[in-house]
Amino acid sequence: MTSLGQIIAAIENYRHSGLGQVQKARTDRDLGERMLQTWREAKDKIGFTVTPTGLRLPRLALPDLDEPGEIARFLWDEGLPGEFPFLTSAYAEQYLDPGSAEPTENEKQQSGVKIGSEEPTRLFAGLGLAEDTNARFHYLSRNQRSKRLSTAFDGPTLYGVGAGADGVFGKIGEGGVAIDTIEDMERLYAGFALDQPDVSVSMTISGPAPILLAMYVAAAKHRFGSDVAAKLRGTIQADVLKEVQAQNELIFPIEPSLRFLADMVDYCSQQMPKWYPISISGYHIAEAGATPVQQAAYTLSNGFAYVDYFRNRGMDANVFGPRLSFFLDCGLDIEYIALLRICRKIWAIGMRDVYGADKRAQTLKLHTQTSGRSLIAADWPNNLTRTALELMLAYMNATNSCHSNSADEPFTTPSEEYARYAAHAQAILLEESGLFKHMMNTLQGSPGMKVVGNAVEEAILEEFREIEQQGGVLGAVERRYQRSQIQAAGYLLERQICNGVRPVVGLNRYNDPDGNWPEVHMIRTAKEKKQLQRDRLQDFEKRHAGEKLQSLDRLSTVVEQGGNVFEELIYTVEHCSLGQITERFCEVVGKFRPMV
Amino acid sequence: MPATRILTAVPICDGHDSAINTINLEFIRHGVEVVYLGYNRSARDIVRAALQEDAVAIGISTYNGGHVEFFEEVLDRLNQLRLTPMIKIFGGGGGTITAEEAKIMYARGVDRIFFAGTPLAEMLGYLRAQYRDVVQQPYERLFIGTDQYLARELTLGERGAPGSPEQIPAATKPDCKTKVIGLTGPGGAGKTTLIDELVYRFLRSRPQNQRVAILAHDPSMIGSGALLGDRATMIYSQDDRVFMRSLATRGQTGGLSPSTHRCLDILRKSELFDVILVETVGTGQEAIPFGSGALGGVDKAVLVVPPDYGSQLQLQKIAMIDSADAIVVNKSDLPGCKTAVAEIEYRIRANQKGQALLRTQANRHRDTGVDQLFESFLGRE
Numbered sequence: 001m002t003s004l005g006q007i008i009a010a011i012e013n014y015r016h017s018g019l020g021q022v023q024k025a026r027t028d029r030d031l032g033e034r035m036l037q038t039w040r041e042a043k044d045k046i047g048f049t050v051t052p053t054g055l056r057l058p059r060l061a062l063p064d065l066d067e068p069g070e071i072a073r074f075l076w077d078e079g080l081p082g083e084f085p086f087l088t089s090a091y092a093e094q095y096l097d098p099g100s101a102e103p104t105e106n107e108k109q110q111s112g113v114k115i116g117s118e119e120p121t122r123l124f125a126g127l128g129l130a131e132d133t134n135a136r137f138h139y140l141s142r143n144q145r146s147k148r149l150s151t152a153f154d155g156p157t158l159y160g161v162g163a164g165a166d167g168v169f170g171k172i173g174e175g176g177v178a179i180d181t182i183e184d185m186e187r188l189y190a191g192f193a194l195d196q197p198d199v200s201v202s203m204t205i206s207g208p209a210p211i212l213l214a215m216y217v218a219a220a221k222h223r224f225g226s227d228v229a230a231k232l233r234g235t236i237q238a239d240v241l242k243e244v245q246a247q248n249e250l251i252f253p254i255e256p257s258l259r260f261l262a263d264m265v266d267y268c269s270q271q272m273p274k275w276y277p278i279s280i281s282g283y284h285i286a287e288a289g290a291t292p293v294q295q296a297a298y299t300l301s302n303g304f305a306y307v308d309y310f311r312n313r314g315m316d317a318n319v320f321g322p323r324l325s326f327f328l329d330c331g332l333d334i335e336y337i338a339l340l341r342i343c344r345k346i347w348a349i350g351m352r353d354v355y356g357a358d359k360r361a362q363t364l365k366l367h368t369q370t371s372g373r374s375l376i377a378a379d380w381p382n383n384l385t386r387t388a389l390e391l392m393l394a395y396m397n398a399t400n401s402c403h404s405n406s407a408d409e410p411f412t413t414p415s416e417e418y419a420r421y422a423a424h425a426q427a428i429l430l431e432e433s434g435l436f437k438h439m440m441n442t443l444q445g446s447p448g449m450k451v452v453g454n455a456v457e458e459a460i461l462e463e464f465r466e467i468e469q470q471g472g473v474l475g476a477v478e479r480r481y482q483r484s485q486i487q488a489a490g491y492l493l494e495r496q497i498c499n500g501v502r503p504v505v506g507l508n509r510y511n512d513p514d515g516n517w518p519e520v521h522m523i524r525t526a527k528e529k530k531q532l533q534r535d536r537l538q539d540f541e542k543r544h545a546g547e548k549l550q551s552l553d554r555l556s557t558v559v560e561q562g563g564n565v566f567e568e569l570i571y572t573v574e575h576c577s578l579g580q581i582t583e584r585f586c587e588v589v590g591k592f593r594p595m596v
Numbered sequence: 597m598p599a600t601r602i603l604t605a606v607p608i609c610d611g612h613d614s615a616i617n618t619i620n621l622e623f624i625r626h627g628v629e630v631v632y633l634g635y636n637r638s639a640r641d642i643v644r645a646a647l648q649e650d651a652v653a654i655g656i657s658t659y660n661g662g663h664v665e666f667f668e669e670v671l672d673r674l675n676q677l678r679l680t681p682m683i684k685i686f687g688g689g690g691g692t693i694t695a696e697e698a699k700i701m702y703a704r705g706v707d708r709i710f711f712a713g714t715p716l717a718e719m720l721g722y723l724r725a726q727y728r729d730v731v732q733q734p735y736e737r738l739f740i741g742t743d744q745y746l747a748r749e750l751t752l753g754e755r756g757a758p759g760s761p762e763q764i765p766a767a768t769k770p771d772c773k774t775k776v777i778g779l780t781g782p783g784g785a786g787k788t789t790l791i792d793e794l795v796y797r798f799l800r801s802r803p804q805n806q807r808v809a810i811l812a813h814d815p816s817m818i819g820s821g822a823l824l825g826d827r828a829t830m831i832y833s834q835d836d837r838v839f840m841r842s843l844a845t846r847g848q849t850g851g852l853s854p855s856t857h858r859c860l861d862i863l864r865k866s867e868l869f870d871v872i873l874v875e876t877v878g879t880g881q882e883a884i885p886f887g888s889g890a891l892g893g894v895d896k897a898v899l900v901v902p903p904d905y906g907s908q909l910q911l912q913k914i915a916m917i918d919s920a921d922a923i924v925v926n927k928s929d930l931p932g933c934k935t936a937v938a939e940i941e942y943r944i945r946a947n948q949k950g951q952a953l954l955r956t957q958a959n960r961h962r963d964t965g966v967d968q969l970f971e972s973f974l975g976r977e
Binding site: 159 | 609612622664666692694712715717789831959960962
């Protein structure tokens with residue numbers, strides 16, 4: 001049995017013992033009394049808030065329970081916010097407006113309410129050259145309390161190919177930002193105080209992730225001093241397994257890719273306590289066509305596979321566990337009423353009961369993005385509505401951060417206008433509407449949410465069982481299991497759209513044959529800019545020609561002798577470009593063989 | 597009616613294969629033979645593959661931008677080889693290709709862009725109307741010795757046409773230097789990876805003027821379509837020194853296609869290659885695709901098996917074990933390898949034919965087992 005088998009058993013056991021606990025609370029007087037006591041204490045701790053209309057409300061909504069069995073059931077199946085099994089949320093309070101909250105006794109002593117100091121809104125951007133994306137970051141974050149910068153890279157960067165490589169000219173700066181050197185990295189985040197706690201940066205890149213993060217760290221050291229690493233806040237995606245299963249942007253074979261990742265995670269766990277060195281991602285799995293259940297099952301099982309891999313290297317789950325983060329897609333299928341909270345539950349049980357990890361490692365920290373695939377070109381302003389509904393589902397599931405897609409996403413890298421609308425959708429939901437800012441649990445725990453959640457949980461376990469039968473995650477990967485399932489689901493989805501089983505407004509329903517929709521402002525990178533990126537790269541490589549070979553040889557030695565590759569990369573990137581480093585790695589460890 | 601053969605791919609630095617996977621599936625379900633080159637493929641790789649496969653059209657599915665430049669580069673390369681307008685180009689990119697860009701692309705010679713929301717049936721209809729009845733005539737003699745001449749000969753050979761005997765160079769000399777190696781084995785044994793790794797070693801160790809050909813088979817579906825996907829997982833075989841051709845089995849069982857021997861003959865007689873590697877489809881226990889001895893058309897037959905072929909009883913039933921020149925236990929990192937090797941060793945010792953037994957892990961960079969296989973069969977002579 002692989003560890004996934006143990007996780008399946010742990011979840012089944014958790015459900016089973018939950019029922020036992022309910023019975024026991026009813027029959028065992030002592031336990032019953034303790035339940036009532038716990039419940040009273042939980043209720044007493046809840047602070048209050050006053051709405052602009054003068055309504056005084058508790059900051060957490062709990063059901064009216066006065067029977068020990070039902071209390072036990074609630075605590076076991078639902079849990080308090082920020083408490084195991086974290087169905088409601090990872091933290092006790094999220095999204096609440098500090099302005100309207102009355103400080104509790106506790107908070108009075110600690111001088112003020114600290115909740116909700118940071119917006120969950122995180123806007124993904126990347127276009128053209130580093131300075132273009134930098135300008136977009138400044139534009140998007142100009143009114144935010146905190147600066148949460150989320151970076152999309154162009155194709156050549158994602159594949160670790162230099163802008164000067166044969167045949168990639170057209171791709172430079174399209175769909176994301178072009179980064180070739182540490183100097184580009186400096187330009188990318190210019191003007192942001194990366195050493196301050198209100199700035200966090202995320203980078204959506206996996207294949208060459210350690211090289212890019214090394215550039216980020218090295219660039220930050222230039223600006224903020226050599227001890228800045230410990231202050232850097234952010235996330236890098238670096239998810240090897242989902243690349244193999246869905247996104248197809250892996251560069252090196254799986255084994256060395258995992259090793260480079262583990263080196264980076266190890267380094268970050270020790271030296272960069274505020275950095276999330278991996279974002280275990282279902283987003284691309286879902287976008288490639290997976291069903292919501294497949295998304296959740298493959299992402300969670302990938303997460304557990306990483307835990308196994310890191311532990312086998314001797315790393316401590318309590319040290320690296322809190323630095324793992326997750327990234328999921330939220331679409332319009334009914335599963336999404338409960339999917340994200342079920343993921344938190346499964347993760348918590350696995351981490352606690354199989355790996356013995358502590359609370360910080362049990363909580364699944366989640367970034368969500370609304371579904372890109374659900375957005376369509378026909379009658380595209382409808383996309384505003386789709387995204388708004390998906391946002392609602394994501395926040396009902398207490399995501400920790402969220403990116404909302406722009407309505408023009410089917411056509412182009414978002415224009416400023418629609419990126420603004422996308423950001424404002426979140427502000428309208430969280431700040432303008434009263435749904436999330438006054439009270440925790442306003443929309444959690446409905447009967448429908450529970451019924452769907454149970455069905456989703458069982459379906460995820462069924463997927464786990466199949467993966468377990470194939471020898472665990474890596475065995476299933478080898479057999480193309482996840483890939484073939486995702487592709488089959490994607491094909492079915494398209495067939496369902498074609499034959500109308502799946503209604504899509506504007507496409508197979510309510511379509512307007514002479515559709516006269518607003519013009520889209522297409523974002524394109526000018527030829528001159530692409531050339532400029534090539535020239536800059538050439539110039540960098542010329543200036544560093546003297547140190548190149550020695551730096552790369554040093555790097556090869558570390559790879560071959562088993563040292564920490566990430567640590568060495570922080571030095572290498574001072575003198576070598578992304579393309580040069582990738583090429584050297586390929587010579588030493590080989591290339592990823594594409595799976596189709 | 598010959599099957600329509602098209603080539604599909606996703607451009608360089610782009611891994612968005614969800615659309616093309618769906619489209620490929622729809623095409624093959626309706627009788628099209630799709631040679632799929634995979635994602636992150638350069639214009640150079642695409643054109644080389646289309647030429648070698650003698651595809652009537654190239655379908656490109658793009659998503660992350662730069663499509664105008666990319667399609668243009670594909671067209672330029674086709675033009676240089678005088679393959680336009682014979683090979684048509686079609687493609688799509690959801691909403692990312694604008695109507696204006698499509699106009700530019702049409703002006704440069706792109707045949708058709710499918711916009712967002714195009715039903716699968718419409719694409720299939722276009723394919724049938726435009727590409728199904730394309731007539732592929734033999735090339736003029738002036739092209740003899742080129743890859744495109746060879747590719748067309750293979751097309752005609754595959755159709756079973758009597759070919760054009762006067763254009764085929766003189767019969768193979770008895771001392772023909774071309775060495776033909778056949779690789780067979782069950783699905784999932786890793787044959788394609790092994791071949792690509794052999795090619796890697798060939799390209800590095802043999803002189804620049806030496807070339808290798810690959811004849812790769814994939815099964816046809818009911819309804820006669822086929823997904824010819826071996827190219828998609830290859831890394832090193834995307835090289836001008838490699839000529840690869842994909843064949844669908846078109847109803848024949850046993851691992852090869854009805855035209856394999858004809859095609860092999862054409863490849864040999866072209867005298868362009870020092871080595872020809874033939875890959876069968878995943879075979880069953882009874883298959884002896886290369887026949888026995890010289891009749892099979894290969895100089896050496898290699899059986900590739902994974903360690904988990906089943907019990908020893910299952911092993912006894914694999915007919916190919918008696919006729920292969922070498923048996924390779926690939927994926928030697930998987931559990932059960934030691935047992936597999938011991939069982940096979942026992943069996944071939946009883947055969948007393950001097951069969952080689954090797955252990956490889958083709959998916960490992962610079963695997964010494966693959967080195968050994970290469971040295972045994974393809975090393976310097």
